[in-house]
Amino acid sequence: MLIRNANELKGFEPELSKLHKKYSKATIKGIETDLKNIEKKLDSLIKLDEKLSNIFEKATSVTGVGKVTALFLICYTNEFTMYETPRQLACYCGVVPFEYTSGKSVRAKPRVHFMANKKLKKQLHMCPYQP
Known part of the structure; x- marks a missing residue:
C-alpha cells in the first residue's frame, strides 16, 4: 500500500x-x-503444546490450508471441540447456504445464515482448490 x-x-x-x-x-x-x-x-x-501441534499438522495437511487458515480454524472452533460433526462446522463457517422454502415453493435464493462466522468464511474461500 x-x-x-x-x-x-x-x-x-x-x-x-x-x-x-x-x-x-x-x-x-x-x-x-x-x-x-x-x-x-x-x-x-x-x-x-503437543496437542495443538498435532491439530495444526493435521489441519495444514489439507490441500490449500496454510498457517493462517489453520490458526483461524483452531482458534474459532476451540481446537475443533465446539462441533461434533463436519456439517455443524460447515454451518458455523458459513460455507453452506440454505434456501428459504415452504413446501414446494422456493421463496428466496440460497443464503448463508446471518450468525455464520464471516471472517472464517472469507478465510476458507481464499484457500486455493487444487484437485
Missing part, C-alpha cells in the same frame, strides 16, 4: 514521490520484521 501510493505520486509530484519512498521503506522494513517475529512466536507456541 505504501509503495503503491509512492508510485501513484510519480506522475504528479516526482520529488514528493522520492521523499515518500525514502520514508516508507523504513516503515515497511519495520512491519516485515514485526511480522517475522510474530510468526516465530506463533511457531514456538504451537511446538510447545
Whole structure:
C-alpha cells in the first residue's frame, strides 16, 4: 500500500514521490520484521503444546490450508471441540447456504445464515482448490 501510493505520486509530484519512498521503506522494513517475529512466536507456541501441534499438522495437511487458515480454524472452533460433526462446522463457517422454502415453493435464493462466522468464511474461500 505504501509503495503503491509512492508510485501513484510519480506522475504528479516526482520529488514528493522520492521523499515518500525514502520514508516508507523504513516503515515497511519495520512491519516485515514485526511480522517475522510474530510468526516465530506463533511457531514456538504451537511446538510447545503437543496437542495443538498435532491439530495444526493435521489441519495444514489439507490441500490449500496454510498457517493462517489453520490458526483461524483452531482458534474459532476451540481446537475443533465446539462441533461434533463436519456439517455443524460447515454451518458455523458459513460455507453452506440454505434456501428459504415452504413446501414446494422456493421463496428466496440460497443464503448463508446471518450468525455464520464471516471472517472464517472469507478465510476458507481464499484457500486455493487444487484437485
